[in-house]
Amino acid sequence: TNTERYYLVFTEWVKLLQRVEGDDISTIVFLKQMKDKGVLSKTDQLIEFIKAALELSIFSFKESDPTGEVFTAIDALGKMIIKLLVVQDFTEMTRADYLNLVFPVIALVFSKDHEQENTTFNERPHFRLLSNFLFEWETIRGHKFIKVRNVVTRKELLDFDTEFYNIFSSYLQSAQPIAFPGFSFAWVTLISHRMFLPTMLRLPNNAGWKNLMLLLIDLLKFLDKYTDKNEVSNAISVVYKGALRVFLGISNDMPEFLIENHLELMNNLPPTYFQLKNVILSAIPKKMMLPNPYDPTLSLEDIAACKEPPKVFYDLIAEFSTLKKPVDNYLRIPSNSLLKTIISNTYRNEYELKNGIGYDYLSVDNNIVRAIVIHVGIEVGSEYQRMSSSAVFNTKSAYYTLLFNLIHDGTVELQYQVIQAMVEQLRYPNVHTYWFIFALRNMFVSEEWGDQLLEVQEIILRNLLERIIVNRPHTWGISVIFTQLITSKEINLLDLPFVKKLPEVRNLLSPL
């Protein structure tokens, strides 16, 4: 059969690579002969060949002595596929077309293997193939593909580089844990692969960030779906630990990625993941020195960094399309009717099941609230640059008023969510941290609340404590505001009735 013929040719390729070095001219000749002699001269032959070779390689893995070389065939296949990507004459189809032919074949064989009943799927050969793609591509792309002698080809490959990673990334998305749970651990290993993750972080113009965020969100959604707040299965707990370690790595190597994408990460983070939340929000720009947040004489006004707006990468408009106009109009001219419109649009049509601390479902749309709060922060930042600090650091300003009124007129849940989003903005020294500290401090003591004051104070304190009672890191902004509250002469937290009522909270606060 044709399949058997393909097996034979592929086996010859595997044997060739055991006798000559990978960049030997005979490997190119072999591929050329495959084309010339009609093995790979048509697209559907390419599809059939790769399918046969991959099935054979997986079979070979399963049959090999586990203490010996199990990946010989898979390694050879990886090299062939990427070599074809580099050396072929791409006149009739593009490199993207070629990869978009190859990946569905891989997906087909992969999903068939995964879904096979009565056998235990083994993710390792599938992992190895993808890891090899990354290796082979990395080997050729060094120093802008300088190893490629032909100048025209070199430029084509350089232009294709970002697309390579984005196509690879899309394939990973289709193989995500929710779809293929038997591949979960291999998948997490792949998104954090040393030849994928740092490259995606550092592609020119942050070209890899969007797809990388999609993958990280896939991971968070998987964790969220299967994290029951009181009992997390062992396997999910291990996935979580791996995810945490990956985020720590990103925070070390490229904190800007976490800083600029924090909104979407917060939108998708499981609500009980307090430590991971802190890790993400504690990312600080490289080389920034943090003033001591526990210094009671700290003056935010005097910190130059507090005048700078933090960068944002995401597109807020998407979250926020129906509300942007009413919010912007309110910020220009506050009005009650606009406020009502805004508030009513924050409520969901259906309850959202959410494993939270103290709650099991939400009726307010978290993402919209967060978008409103961040939008206010961004507008504060721009006005601050244009005008003066008194225009924005002003409890009469529309920025403060909007948030105040959302809390004043909203349900307890809306109050909680608005304050939570504000507390999330307390990060490293920047104008958002500075302004939201101002806003929260004023709200904590404002007489304008009337008899709502205690409720608002309790929710603010809850949101702050939520972030401080967990193991480190803690964000600079939260440490600053907490220090201010503890050392303030006008507030004694221990005297607040809701603190007195809870000895555990009182005992926590009094030594501080």
Next chain:
Amino acid sequence: FGLKALVPLIKQEERETASLYDHSITLGADLSSMLHSLGIPRDSKRHRVLDTFQSPWAETSRSEVEPKFFIPDSFTNIPQVLQSQTTPPCFNSVQHDQQRVALFQDETLFYLFYKHPGTVIQELTYLELRKRNWRYHKTLKAWLTKDPKMEPVVSSDGLSERGSYVFFDPQRWEKCQREFLLFYNAIM
């Protein structure tokens, strides 16, 4: 949404409330050992860690992985490396390659000895090191030579001597001087 909801997190000792939430995820844990396993920081400095990231879990990170590297063309196919007529160099004959090996420094010999087990070159480097008065210790799997400054004291039964020797440590890649009780049947 109030403070009461946080009480189970604060009051961990009480079994009833403690099981309400999975603390390893909510309160988390001390991250110092995780950071340390990642190499953050390393040598008191901040280094990139993702380029040599072995695996998301410490348990599956038990070996180093080859990071990306680039070999310029000028570094390949260099003629006459290791006194070799062929490029890349090869050592296939104990008889014919002895003279080439005699020209190598001690450290090159050690490198070749440890790097190519079960080959002609391992045999050749063994012979050459012996000519230079190094002896191979069978149990330590390390090479040693007499420290010229001290004369060893031979034991009464003639089976060993105690003295000062220079060892080559293949882990630290350096020579080091040690006092040692040397059994003659342990060396070759």
Next chain:
Amino acid sequence: EMPEQMIAQVESSLLNCPDSLDADSPHFYRKPLSLPHPTSIFFPNEP
């Protein structure tokens, strides 16, 4: 709640988790520096 089959699949994935050796560079033929030769059993036998 995770369906039972899915639990089994995720746990199987945990058991088969690729390690750093799986993620290492693929092994291909490299011209050896030196041909095999029987050397002393006391010599190190792993590079």
